[in-house]
Every structure is written in C-alpha cells, then in structure tokens.
Amino acid sequence: MTHKVLILPGDGIGPEITAQASRILAACQARGLDVEVEEGLLGGAAYDAHGEPLPSETLEKAKAARGILLGAVGGPKWDKIEDLAKRPEKGLLGVRKQLGLFGNLRPAITYPQLAAASSLKPELVAGLDIMIVRELTGGIYFGQPRGIEERDGERVGFNTYIYSESEIERIGRVAFEMAQKRDKKLCSVDKANVLEVTILWREVMERLAPEYPDVELSHMYVDNAAMQLVRAPKQFDVVVTGNMFGDILSDAAAMLTGSIGMLPSASLNESGQGMYEPCHGSAPDIAGQGIANPLATILSVAMMLRYSLDVPEMASRIEAAVGKVLDDGLRTADIASDGTRTVSTSEMGDSVLSAFELM
Numbered sequence: 001m002t003h004k005v006l007i008l009p010g011d012g013i014g015p016e017i018t019a020q021a022s023r024i025l026a027a028c029q030a031r032g033l034d035v036e037v038e039e040g041l042l043g044g045a046a047y048d049a050h051g052e053p054l055p056s057e058t059l060e061k062a063k064a065a066r067g068i069l070l071g072a073v074g075g076p077k078w079d080k081i082e083d084l085a086k087r088p089e090k091g092l093l094g095v096r097k098q099l100g101l102f103g104n105l106r107p108a109i110t111y112p113q114l115a116a117a118s119s120l121k122p123e124l125v126a127g128l129d130i131m132i133v134r135e136l137t138g139g140i141y142f143g144q145p146r147g148i149e150e151r152d153g154e155r156v157g158f159n160t161y162i163y164s165e166s167e168i169e170r171i172g173r174v175a176f177e178m179a180q181k182r183d184k185k186l187c188s189v190d191k192a193n194v195l196e197v198t199i200l201w202r203e204v205m206e207r208l209a210p211e212y213p214d215v216e217l218s219h220m221y222v223d224n225a226a227m228q229l230v231r232a233p234k235q236f237d238v239v240v241t242g243n244m245f246g247d248i249l250s251d252a253a254a255m256l257t258g259s260i261g262m263l264p265s266a267s268l269n270e271s272g273q274g275m276y277e278p279c280h281g282s283a284p285d286i287a288g289q290g291i292a293n294p295l296a297t298i299l300s301v302a303m304m305l306r307y308s309l310d311v312p313e314m315a316s317r318i319e320a321a322v323g324k325v326l327d328d329g330l331r332t333a334d335i336a337s338d339g340t341r342t343v344s345t346s347e348m349g350d351s352v353l354s355a356f357e358l359m
C-alpha cells in the first residue's frame with residue numbers, strides 16, 4: 001500500500017531544513033520507498049495565506065498521511081497576534097491534539113564525532129544515548145480552565161495541570177516498552193513532592209511496573225533531573241515525563257549532543273501514525289542565512305521510516321550517512337569545532353545525500 005507523507009515546512013528556518021530532508025526522502029523513494037509526498041501550510045505561513053495557523057485543508061491532509069514531516073513554526077512576526085488561537089504554535093498543538101499524537105520520542109544521542117561540540121566535557125557526553133518519552137497531548141498545555149481574566153481589580157493568568165489515570169497509563173506503557181528494547185532502565189520525572197497531578201503520575205507508574213519486571217523503574221523530581229542531566233547524563237536510559245517537563249528537559253538534553261540542531265523527534269498515536277520534527281524551533285535569529293543545521297530534520301525522516309513506514313534498514317542507512325559526513329569533518333556552524341570544515345545548510349544536505357547514495 002502506498003502511504004502518504006505530508007511535508008509542512010512552516011516558518012523561519014523550517015523551509016530551509018525541510019528542503020534538505022525532502023531530498024533525502026526523494027532518495028529513499030528512488031531506492032524503492034513507496035510513498036506519495038505532498039506539502040501543506042502550517043503555522044505563520046498558513047496564517048499569512050489563510051488567516052488560520054491550521055487550515056482545514058492542512059488538517060485533512062495530515063489526517064490522511066501516515067507520516068508528517070514538520071520544519072518548525074512561529075517567530076516574532078506572529079507574536080503580536082492578540083487572538084492566541086491564531087498563533088502559529090496553536091497550529092502545531094492542534095495537529096498533535098487532533099491526531100492524538102500523545103507519545104513524543106526525543107532521542108538525545110551524542111555522535112562520538114561531536115563530543116567536543118557539546119558545552120559539557122567530552123567524557124561526560126561521549127557515547128550518550130538517552131530516550132526522552134514526553135507526553136504530548138495533555139498536561140498543563142491543554143488543561144481547562146485556562147485564561148487571563150479580571151479578578152479583584154487586577155488581571156490574573158491561570159492554567160490547569162491535569163492528567164487522567166488513562167493518559168498517564170498509555171504514555172507509561174510507551175516508556176516501559178521502549179525501556180524493554182533498550183537498557184531496561186526507566187526514570188519517571190515528576191514533582192510529586194508538591195503537585196497532586198504528579199503524585200497520581202508516580203502512583204500509576206508504580207502500578208504498571210510489575211507488568212514489566214525486566215525494567216528497573218526509578219523516580220526523580222524534575223529539578224533534580226535537570227541538574228543530573230548536566231552533572232552525569234549517562235546515568236539515564238529512558239526518561240518518561242509530562243508535556244511541559246519534557247519540553248524543557250529535552251532542550252537541555254539537546255545541548256549534550258552538541259547542538260539543538262541534532263535532536264530529532266517522533267510524535268505517535270496508537271495506530272503508528274506520526275509527526276516527525278526537529279526539537280528546535282524556527283530559529284528566527286538565523287533564518288534566511290542558509291546556516292541552520294538540517295541534521296535534526298534529516299534524522300527525523302529516519303525516525304519516520306522506522307516508526308511509521310516500517311523500513312528500519314533505510315532509517316539506519318540515513319543515520320549512517322549522517323555519521324559518515326561527521327566523520328569527514330563537515331559541520332554546520334552550530335556544531336563546528338577546531339579542525340572541522342564549516343558548511344552551509346544545503347552543503348550539509350548535499351553531503352548527507354552523497355553519503356546515503358554510496359551506502
């Protein structure tokens with residue numbers, strides 16, 4: 001069966017990095033990957049064209065696609081839109097929610113060639129391989145009530161941090177199963193010393209644990225987890241946490257790999273349909289300069305091949321091609337170090353493509 005793949009370039013550096021990832025996808029098609037690729041508008045680009053960050057046409061295309069590749073959305077141009085529902089970021093959250101993409105996998109892997117590019121000492125990060133499993137369609141991002149309103153003569157802003165047992169259980173199972181396929185260590189990150197919602201989170205994780213006797217479950221408060229991630233990151237194998245803590249910890253973990261430009265992600269629902277995107281944003285500070293690192297987006301294509309299109313050998317070939325290019329000393333500016341050659345976004349794309357074609 002021919003699957004559909006939807007590419008949503010988005011805003012800022014989004015179109016620059018997805019252009020390179022699309023070339024790799026086309027090379028996979030030339031090697032026999034049976035997919036039909038189309039493009040759509042999301043975020044600020046969609047707002048400018050249709051007055052909506054998630055036009056119904058895009059949502060329909062997204063629902064019909066087995067895999068969606070997203071660049072990034074947002075930027076200062078749209079930060080002043082008064083109606084929050086029209087902001088680019090709401091378009092992204094809308095796709096996640098509407099497609100039920102609750103399971104967000106964010107692998108922080110330090111390529112040995114990049115140990116020197118990390119802001120941490122190379123020996124702390126060399127060989128690092130952490131999988132952050134972030135709940136993506138609940139928690140404080142979506143909880144009701146929320147808003148800004150007048151109370152006692154001043155404005156108050158409020159959000160609701162809420163998880164149901166079933167939401168916790170389904171992300172817990174994703175994390176336990178992931179740990180079973182890896183080093184069998186699962187660390188659940190919460191704030192159970194203060195927040196009821198995470199007392200329940202911890203309880204549900206404990207309740208699941210006997211079903212996965214081969215996995216060693218531990219718990220950590222989020223503030224300590226942030227510290228441990230930069231103190232001794234290799235103690236972690238799989239980390240499972242809620243939407244907001246996962247957002248923050250994955251950006252911190254990104255820096256262990258050398259750059260936020262190296263961290264891909266998969267956001268999956270129960271049927272294996274997924275959206276794939278780099279963990280970083282639209283990087284307005286470097287947009288249009290042709291210097292953004294496209295590797296997180298290219299590695300997101302590899303995740304799509306592995307998790308939604310079921311061609312893991314092609315995924316591994318892309319990952320190996322990225323490794324080869326790094327071996328050759330090619331770097332975008334964000335991962336450059338002594339003795340490496342700095343290349344542009346499209347030159348990086350060229351090199352990964354040639355390496356892929358030789359494999």
Ligand code: NAD
Nearest residue numbers: 072073074075261279280281282283284285286292293334
């Ligand atoms: P950001 O991730 O866009 O940028 C943070 C820093 O990292 C910047 O200095 C940027 O230049 C650098 N950076 C990011 N990606 C890079 C890459 N591929 N290569 C080299 N350097 C890179 O975060 P921000 O500045 O906080 O947010 C900018 C905009 O992006 C905001 O509108 C935000 O809402 C949006 N955002 C979108 C997503 C998404 O679409 N998934 C994720 C995060 C932020």
Ligand code: IPM
Nearest residue numbers: 074089092093247279280281
């Ligand atoms: C991410 C981003 C998004 C999030 C924003 C842009 C809505 O930061 O994908 O990490 O907070 O989930």
Ligand code: MN
Nearest residue numbers: 247248251279
């Ligand atoms: Mn984020």
